[in-house]
Amino acid sequence: MMTDSSPLDLTLSHRAMFSVSDAAGVQITCHEGSLWVTLDDDPRDIVVDAGGSFLTTEHRRALIYAMKPSSLSLVVATAGARTRRAGRTAAAADVKVTFALQPA
Secondary structure, three states, X not given: OEOOOOOEEEEEOOOXXXXXXXXXXXXXXXXXXXXXXXXXXXXXXXXXEOOOEEEEOOOOOEEEEEEEEEEEEEEEOOHHHHHOOXXXXXXXXXXXXXXXXXXX
């Protein structure tokens, strides 16, 4: 479980996966590479390339798959960002909230 308010920075090798047990309000930002994000029971294919981000309000598990070697960060979005329509966001500040993360 993540208890620090700082972003969680990750590096994933090609074909590596990471799971976020409840992705609601968690902003996924790709710094390098390319990520495929899928939410449980969601038919969309979400691709996040370097410089892009994804945010959802859905309380679902997210699987993050590295389509090539990638670096990313996960951070709990501010309340204002969470109320916006789910999808890509420009940025989000981190807040002191804990959320569970586990390897896929």
